[in-house]
Amino acid sequence: MRFLYIGLGFICIGLGVIGALLPVMPTTPFLLLALFFFGKSSPRLHSWFLQTEIYKKHLKSFDEQRALTKKSKISILTLSTVMMAISFYFTPIYGRICIVILLLIEYWFFFFWIKTIDER
Template identity: 45%
Template sequence: MNGICVVLAFVCVGLGAIGIVVPILPTTPLFLAAAVLFAKGSKRFHQWFLSTKLYRNHLEDLVITRSMTKKSKLTVLTTITVLFTIGFFAAPIWHAKSVIAIVAAAHYYVFLFRIRTVSEEEKARQKAESKRREKASA
């Protein structure tokens, strides 16, 4: 069972890495799934994943504080909008256009209504508090 979890985790990491460039693949959920699968499958691989640049750049702040700054959200949503617009107009059939529109709407829903927006100062305070609690429990 552990081996299966590790293999599935590497598949999620690979798909998540592709999702950084290809907007139709959801990067953050795939990396979260990889973190969970690594944790279940192997302590060593889990520690390795938590130390990677992929995790630190795309998940660490979100996992620690469960929030994003307005600037971060705006950057992500601007990138998503540009890429989905290109994909929408490049898609030759209406089925593909429908899928792109649904995925774009889902992205907007998650970023606008499910992820809390905080100020830069609050984000830094949350992160510092979380790291302080981590050190105290270790």
């Protein structure tokens, strides 16, 4: 199981790096998954990941304080809303209902669960 977690961690890092370069793909969720998988697989890989610049730039504030900057929140919500709006357009009624429910949950989560911190 350990090797599975290691492999999934590196796949998530790769997807996170691609997401940092492409505007249509999210970065933070993949990096959070990588952090989780490395934490489950190896203390050495976990501590290595905590020292990387991609972790420090995208995840450190969330991992340590469970908070994001206002800029990060706006960019994540904008991108995900646009992507879900495109999906909303192309899906039948039951899919649209699910998308609206997901958007409501997402916005509730971002407004009431994740704290907002000042940019440094």
